[in-house]
Amino acid sequence: MNINVKDFQVPEGEKVKLDQWPTRVEPVYKSKKKYHKILEEHVDELSTLQRLHYASNRYAVLLIFQAMDAAGKDGAIRHVMSGVNPQGCQVFSFKHPSATELDHDFLWRTSQCLPERGRIGIFNRSYYEEVLIARVHPEILCSQGLPDEVLNKKTIWKERYRSIVDLENHLYRNGTRIIKFFLHLSEEEQRKRFLDRIDEPEKNWKFSVADIEERGFWKQYMQAYEACLSATSTKNAPWYVVPADDKRNTRLIISQIVLDTFKALNMSYPETSSKRQQELQVIRKLLEKQG
Template structure:
């Protein structure tokens, strides 16, 4: 069956190192790469199939780890993107972690501890649905959280702590990259109006009621503060080796296709190959084959 050509330049969504981000200038909606719902399903199916094949190669080559980080405002479609894009990946080679409010144990450690424990092994894909970036986003919007984290008073200087946390994050990501972990960071860029519509859907459609809580409305009131926190974060932590991608999220289908293309491009850039069988191993396999063939002849 002929494949559908899809034109996506992933660099259109990449935040360049040193770029000062103004989210008002980044679109939340772009011309969709699919022409119909049927074409969308076909494109996604092809990308999922290709990703599944690359994931098997990634697992077999066992040289890199891949970490996908998803950050967004509520209702931007993180869960759906993860579910649809990764639908063809072998569960044995992929783990998803959602990071919500830190536990008492987690608060007794540095802010990177709880996520560092969940980093993927070589040959595997790790997905963070929210991540250590929450510590420079929601905590920045709600500084009372910072004051409840048990830090020494001398460290609670708000003018300095965010830059210090950015530095810690950059150091961690550079360290992981040097040791073979490839990190892809997605910010799903949703408009305030689209979030309003999706919240209404969650209220009006009974099967979506479970997705909605009063906390969602409470956080919506801090929209502008969140945008400022995201702008500062994206500007400070997008690098050449570990960039941020700002994905227009008002169209969920289009966002999924963009995300899957970025992931595919990252995998294709890795030097992956199936392990070669040396002569000693080849002789061992031939010996085992002879044994199995002899067993088969004896059973007749």
């Protein structure tokens, strides 16, 4: 198996045109059995690296997932992170902001949930909603109580992109490594998955009329994503456009990107001092006497 993660990374400064990025690529697995084997290997390796990450306590890792409805964010998180110790990982899903959150700047509510050093934070949707759904539905901005001068349509999005990039650079300088995934789903595949949610009773709860209404803004969302990815993919916090029409392939690509990120940290377990070694030997002798 060979996954070149650079194939999916948005270079800093590149103007993204999503119709030039595939929603489906050649599978990296040859069968369902092979898929499970590769994923299991990735999960086991990630579990080992996560323990090292927790013990070394030098970096924080933040994974951000953004996508259209039915792209498979929840499933990717569930499968890829299935072997991670829950004590070292937290998942946050950001929906409509509360009244208290609306009284703060648009980055405030997510800042409360940033991971500590030694831990993994996962944002299922994030502060990027404020340059995506808020751009497609500008009426949302009117409910945020912002000053009139901030609501300048010619500048507000560039200013928000700048705030996001500044925040992510700040986090990088302080030891947080950020990986951002856009699960790139085709409009046709979304239609099929919506039909599955209707046809399969156990999936009915996932579907609402609002999903169909948002589907009507597909073109506007693609334009918003293109502008967002172009403005905020940086060397310190890159975006990865992951083909999402094949869920299994999506999970393997994501898990490889996460693994590569952890390996690049060059982590090691804390060294034990000579004084500590002496203490441990004293404890060993006490335990041996108790045997």
